[in-house]
Amino acid sequence: MWWFINDPARFLAERAAVDQLLAEGIGVENARWAVSGPNLAIKVDVDLRIADKVRSVTMIYPLIFPNSPPVVRPIGEIADWGAHQYLKSGDLCLEYRPDNWHPDLSGAVMLRSALTLMGADLGITHTSGWALPSAHNVTQGQEIRGSWCRMNMTVACQAKLATVTGSQPIKLHRCWGPLSMMVTLTNVTDQDGTQWVDPTVPTALVEDAGLEGLAMAIAADDPRLDAVEIFLKDDASSSVFWSMFVAEPIAKNEARCLMLVTPMWVRAFYLRSGDEKPYEFALVPPDSDDRLPPSNASLADKTFAILGCGSLGSKVATTLARSGARKFILIDADILKLENLVRNDLDAKQAGASKAHAVAQRLKRVAAGVSVKVHNFLLGGQEAGSKDDALVREIAEADVIVDATGDHDVFNYAAAAAKLNQKTMCWARVFAGGYGGLIARARPGLDPNPFDARAMIDQWCAQPGFPDPPQPANDYASQTKDGLPMVADDADVSAIAAHFARLLIDTAIGSDNSEFECSAYMIALRKEWIFERPFDTWPIDLGSGPWLQAAEVDHDVRAEASKALVEVMIAATRGAGQ
Structure with missing residues (x-):
């Protein structure tokens, strides 16, 4: 409903305020009321007079008046009114604007301010005595x-x-x-x-x-x-x-x-x-404020091996780069398809590209000094076995190993690499349907090794009082027997990715005062399974455990094995000399 129909008393008050302004004889003259444009907005045209100079302006009341101010602009003038005017629209920037307007004010104050602005533009101090201080508190975006x-x-x-x-x-x-x-x-x-x-x-x-x-x-x-x-x-x-x-x-x-x-x-x-x-x-111009915590500076010295550059991995990798991480190893054999854009952190410009290579370029676009090593390779897939072994050894050199695939076979490779060189491993899952997820970590000397930690989490989920998880039981990144992908939207994956990234940053910084009292968490996104409400969080206390166990070997067995190894070494030496 138009304001002047909904509130006729206010319409009459506006006309009276303009009439009173004209009666003051200060230079606001010849008011002509009309309607403007297809929306039938009420407007009033007036002449502004200072000495022998006359300029005509129109004041248009917005349809949501009095909750926002009328607009005043010159009529039939190409010349601008100096700095107090928006050049594209021609609207005058007056003493009252959307940022300081109050519904109790009337349109007459806008015309009075326009008269004063005209005087300032002509170099004349108007007898009304109103000052027109500069109030151009605009953002850099508005300026340019x-x-x-x-x-x-x-x-x-x-x-x-x-x-x-x-x-x-x-x-x-x-x-x-x-x-x-x-x-x-x-x-x-x-x-x-x-x-x-x-x-x-x-x-x-x-x-x-x-x-x-x-x-x-x-x-x-x-x-x-x-x-x-x-x-x-x-x-x-x-x-x-x-x-x-x-x-x-x-x-x-x-x-x-x-x-x-x-x-x-x-x-x-x-x-x-x-x-x-x-x-x-x-x-x-730049912003001078430092927007990262000082503790994040140590992330630049850590290498993150991220297995999986899909929906979860792409988001986590980008967050790590924004947070200060600079060294990455990315491993993924998949390509980005247009259908992946509902969840992946990449966009249509990378469709058809290797996910790992595309994520590498994204990291370089969001942060300075980024170094990325990319492997377009499927761990545990139909690939050369020698490459599997070499890649596991390379992953084992990273400071933090991140499994973002939701694939149990890949988890085994990542866990093997973590145990090989006693390196920290973190992993996450988004549950099918997006009702929640899991984030977890295994730190040498502080947590059980990844294999034991996974077994403990599985055992925790199988508690007698817990109902069976919703079907299908696989996470979103897996596939059903029919090959159909599980469903979880971008909000679901992003929520778990954010929690996972926070756990990764805390783990990589490695301070004595971790923000996480436990090393595994079940996080709800809605009421489902064991979760009573959205964002219900269940910590899982993994305790600690050994990463390397020295197996007890019979003395005779050890001696026989040593003898066999010596024979192998001698044969290899002879072969090399031929």
């Missing part, structure tokens, strides 16, 4: 949303540019969004030829930096800077703009970035060959 060219600046980048002398080659990563082109400075070549690489820029951006240019130190009073403004306004050619500062012309069909650096500021420009228009980059 009309800018087609944008340049990301980091703290490290700003510090490096402050040291530029003369003219130094630069490289930038460039990509296109739906409404803008974004670049990030990645490399600066010093005067001695050495390469500086921004250590805070995600690895993939550094590897794919293809836009070249120059960073040039220039005096703040250089007369050429005056010509820059003229060039930008007159849409002059990029090649002429470039030649003002650089003798060598831009190569044909190639774009360049020119950064002008003074002790006080930096301006950057996107220039192309020929007579195409130059653009100035809107600089996106």
